[in-house]
Amino acid sequence: MNLHEYQAKELLKKYNVPVQEGIPVDTPELAAEAYKNLKVQYGNEFAVVKAQIHAGGRGKGKIIGKEQRGVAVGKNAEDIKTIAGNLLGGTLVTIQTGPAGKLVNKVLVAQDVYYPGPNPVKEYYLSILLDRAKGQNVIMYSTEGGMDIEEVAHNTPDKIFKEWVHPSGGLQPFQARKIAFNLGVTGNAFKNLVKFVTNLYNAYVGVDASMLEINPLFKTSDDKIVAVDCKMNIDDNAIMRHPDLEALRDITEEDPTEVEAGKYNLNFVKLDGNVGCMVNGAGLAMATMDMIKLSGGEPANFLDVGGTANAQTVEAGFRIILRDPKVKAILINIFGGIVRCDRVAQGVIDAYQSIGNITVPIIVRLQGTNAAEAKELIEKSGLKVQSAILLSEAAELVGKAVNA
Numbered sequence: 001m002n003l004h005e006y007q008a009k010e011l012l013k014k015y016n017v018p019v020q021e022g023i024p025v026d027t028p029e030l031a032a033e034a035y036k037n038l039k040v041q042y043g044n045e046f047a048v049v050k051a052q053i054h055a056g057g058r059g060k061g062k063i064i065g066k067e068q069r070g071v072a073v074g075k076n077a078e079d080i081k082t083i084a085g086n087l088l089g090g091t092l093v094t095i096q097t098g099p100a101g102k103l104v105n106k107v108l109v110a111q112d113v114y115y116p117g118p119n120p121v122k123e124y125y126l127s128i129l130l131d132r133a134k135g136q137n138v139i140m141y142s143t144e145g146g147m148d149i150e151e152v153a154h155n156t157p158d159k160i161f162k163e164w165v166h167p168s169g170g171l172q173p174f175q176a177r178k179i180a181f182n183l184g185v186t187g188n189a190f191k192n193l194v195k196f197v198t199n200l201y202n203a204y205v206g207v208d209a210s211m212l213e214i215n216p217l218f219k220t221s222d223d224k225i226v227a228v229d230c231k232m233n234i235d236d237n238a239i240m241r242h243p244d245l246e247a248l249r250d251i252t253e254e255d256p257t258e259v260e261a262g263k264y265n266l267n268f269v270k271l272d273g274n275v276g277c278m279v280n281g282a283g284l285a286m287a288t289m290d291m292i293k294l295s296g297g298e299p300a301n302f303l304d305v306g307g308t309a310n311a312q313t314v315e316a317g318f319r320i321i322l323r324d325p326k327v328k329a330i331l332i333n334i335f336g337g338i339v340r341c342d343r344v345a346q347g348v349i350d351a352y353q354s355i356g357n358i359t360v361p362i363i364v365r366l367q368g369t370n371a372a373e374a375k376e377l378i379e380k381s382g383l384k385v386q387s388a389i390l391l392s393e394a395a396e397l398v399g400k401a402v403n404a
């Protein structure tokens with residue numbers, strides 16, 4: 001589950017990670033109000049208005065049809081109101097959103113991080129994520145923070161440092177000091193950075209995040225270290241440990257078909273191809289997708305109906321697949337171990353009859369528990385489905401269907 005910047009920053013504050021203060025709002029008037037409040041409270045002359053969407057690259061992104069960037073500095077209340085007006089209700093296209101962009105429903109009015117002080121300011125990069133290959137969390141960091149970090153990673157990968165954290169010992173004090181040292185900070189900034197990294201790591205572990213990125217990590221002119229931006233992803237498998245975090249889910253940012261599939265406990269991921277597939281078991285689903293590709297098609301989705309599938313969930317899955325106009329064929333590949341084939345067959349039949357008028361060819365491979373009953377149900381139902389016993393036969397039928 002992805003969080004918005006303003007939500008992630010609230011969580012960080014609970015772990016004593018210093019963040020750039022801000023107020024999330026959803027109207028231009030409230031944005032102007034927020035600016036005034038920040039000015040009274042912190043004395044900053046300027047404020048920064050930031051579109052809240054689940055995608056990065058906002059600083060360089062633009063609102064469709066306008067000369068408005070997703071992150072912009074406002075010099076007074078009127079300015080802030082205009083920027084917020086341009087952002088709210090607009091569609092922001094960034095390098096991460098794809099050409100369709102994302103609708104901006106909220107903006108964060110944030111304290112300007114540039115204010116007068118004795119020392120130079122600097123933008124760093126720091127993130128924590130799970131290194132699956134090593135089975136350890138890794139802290140990645142660089143002196144080259146800011147909006148061009150992707151290019152830094154691509155052109156000068158040696159400028160990105162990595163620090164792995166052993167799961168049993170956790171982050172060690174010497175590691176936090178090493179990070180501060182490698183980033184080249186000294187004096188108070190050094191102490192503040194060590195504390196920042198330590199608290200940030202605690203936050204990452206505490207909320208069961210699987211990704212936490214601070215870019216820029218900012219050193220202010222008075223040597224404070226603050227998170228100016230924050231992207232956070234919470235491990236969905238750990239959400240049950242954090243009922244309070246569940247409320248932070250913003251379903252308007254998620255794929256609507258995936259949200260609906262979630263309601264039926266279907267493990268569904270939307271893809272771009274032309275062959276819909278319904279499978280039980282993630283491994284079989286992956287193998288089925290490979291098989292679809294080998295036969296000349298492209299999977300339109302990943303769908304694992306799981307072991308507890310019943311006629312209702314199968315019907316729901318079937319409807320979701322059929323909603324995609326690109327789908328030219330559907331392959332149902334079930335190996336009945338825990339799930340019974342006849343239940344799946346009944347779900348397909350129910351869906352078929354209640355939706356009616358289905359023109360795409362359906363290829364069914366049902367094997368295992370109650371496969372014979374399933375076959376009989378389908379034959380009696382009068383559905384025009386094509387049956388396959390072997391995976392290779394199913395593949396051949398899929399190939400014919402998509403190349404027809």
Ligand code: ADP
Pocket residue numbers: 020048050055056057058059060071110111112113114123146147215216228229230
């Ligand atoms: P994104 O990563 O989506 O582009 P950021 O929050 O990193 O969005 O903002 C982009 C850039 O805007 C930052 O790298 C920083 O230079 C500037 N910026 C963002 N917030 C502030 C702020 N509160 N004060 C000053 N500059 C800011």
Ligand code: MG
Pocket residue numbers: 056057146215216229
């Ligand atoms: Mg950023």
